[in-house]
Amino acid sequence: MLTINNLVKHRGNQEILSGISFKARPGRVTGFLGPNGAGKSSTLRILLGLDRATSGSALINGKPFTELHNPLTTVGAALDGFGAHRMRTGRAHLRWIARAAGLPQSRVEEVLEIVGLTNAAGKRVGSYSLGMGKRLGMAAALLGDPEILVLDEPVNGLDPQGIRWIRTFLRERAASGNTVLLSSHLMGELAETVDDVVIINHGKIVADGTLEEIIGNHSTLEEAFFDLTSEHAGDVV
Amino acid sequence: MRAFNAELSKLFSLPGIWLAFLIGVFAPAVVAALDSLAQKEEIIAGVSTRLSEVGYIGLGFGVQGVIILGVLAVSSEYLTESSESGGGQQITTSLTVVKSRFHFLLAKAGAVTVISILLCIVAMMTIVPTTHLILGEYAPAFEWTRLIGAVCYWTFTALLALGMTLLTKNGIIPLAVLMINSSVVSFSVLLSKITKLAFYLPDRAGLEMFMFTSDKFHTPSTGSFFDRFHTPFTGGLVMFAWVVVIFIVAAIVFHRRDAAS
């Protein structure tokens, strides 16, 4: 269970998030939607303890991320970018993570197998393609077999097989009672994966509900998204 | 010309470049001021053996600024240390917008040369009033030939830094080697103790363009590091030869290797 409560973030004199609240529930895939620069990544970074919130809280099972006892086995996170040093091999990268969390080294081979990187594991991360980097990020997130997954743009840069794999994989995770929060701006993809939708624009939540509720009278999620974000943008500017 | 302008704007948008400017402009003046203060009594008493070098020594140190400039110009193309970049190397973009790699290299070297020359001129304009302020009438006269020598020294050093970084694709080694070598504990000083060949190293030869003018009158040649070994002109020529050689090697390597490897 992820609880974001009235989150505010200032950077300089810019307000990046202005009072965001939503929940991501166990057993459901929650989609976090918004245009570029709306504050998706900032919210996820605060949730993961990377950035500090100006006010408000982002809790994981009722606790801030930094107070978790076993962060890796509680939350698996894959943020944008590779998250690995270019000169290290993919396997070495996963190994140090496993070591830090006290996981057996055999688990590294397991996750490499799951994300389909076994053959490239001995290569330097710098030589990976965007899609391979994404897979490496997923592998790192899955290392601890966590009950909560937080993924930033997981399908960005993946090939069609990869996208299908992510979709079925996330559905399975949710079906077995796990919490999945993923951010994206790919509407079509999201509509097939998520149960709940949270839409953010200019640092404010503009819609929060199940997929059906959000789509409402619109023909697709995309229509609903444009309707909600452009309408809101009109209010702000 | 367009590529040259692009390189200039790329350089000016690097945050690290301001560090280079800061060091290039202020360090020489500060060093010259400190040196003048330390030498003041001796100079007034007329016993200083280093009068003709007061001030110029600042130019010897300020070269650190252009070293940073030359290194950054290339290393910024290869390495980005931002938490958001997923391995983006600017070099791939840079090479797709110019006609050929040779043009790219030429534009880059041109931009670095122009900035080094400007930086050196600014540095001199801060040194001259500083030494005059402190030493008053005793301040040494600044000869044009030596000032031109200093400009050449700065430019060649910046180009050496650029060429070396192009070979290593990483700023650490060129920065360390060149920064240490342009300090008072230079490797060249050390090497000159065991072999005369050290006088042909680029920094040692290059310094002859504007330093070590007085010593030959005062002391018989002892083989010490601070004796004049070349004439300013041959010194400059030796250093220029180094720059050319490194550039040719770098250009060949750069031409052959894959952009992002």
Place this chain on the structure above:
Amino acid sequence: MRVSSCRKITQILRAELDKLVTLPWICLTIMGTFILNLFLAATFTSAGLQAAAGTQSMLNIGLASMRYLQAGFIILGILATCSEYTGGQIRTTLTTIPWRGFQLSMKYLALAVITLPAAFIIAASGILYTFIMMRDTAVGFEIDTIIEALVGATGYLTLTTLLSAAMGALFRRTTPALVVLLGYYFVVSPLTIDFLPKFRSYFPDTAGSYMYIPPSADEINVLTPIQATGVLMLWTLIFITAAIVFYRRRDA
């Protein structure tokens, strides 16, 4: 910091060690420094042999390369901390180990674990080379002084590495950290000989040099090796504390 169990400490220490060992640059830096040191030792020795034989103590020549050697260790320290900021690895680190102060302290510990033997071997190899080459000409030496100097040199190099690592963590970028540290150690510090002779003894590099330079008749060391260690350690701790404070406060 909610973790206190011994197991957690070893886990994270091993993870940090892993990170350092699997980074090729770290290995290259240590190897490069080793080779550079032998080369420098050879240069100093041959210069020493050319100069009036026997006038310089063998130990002084063996340790003369320290001045250059420290550059390698400065690079090592900077690489260890700045490598976190390449490819966004810092995010992975902090989502795996969110206790920042603890994580950074473990990183310094891991770095010290690697640096100590490396520094010892490199410093010893320089002295050993000089010893072999100058066996015949060198005037009296005592094994005690050599060991003392060697321990001092190892300590100095390790503390310098940690200090550089702290600077690296403060700057988060390799180039500015390198420019500032090299600029200080090689340009600013030698200049202060003339201008600030009094305070200079308490600067990290000069104080540190008293850790290994054996006292000689014509030059009196201002600080004893123990005092010097204390001063340098204080500097290192100040920078490490500053690095940790900033690290905890900053957005990653």
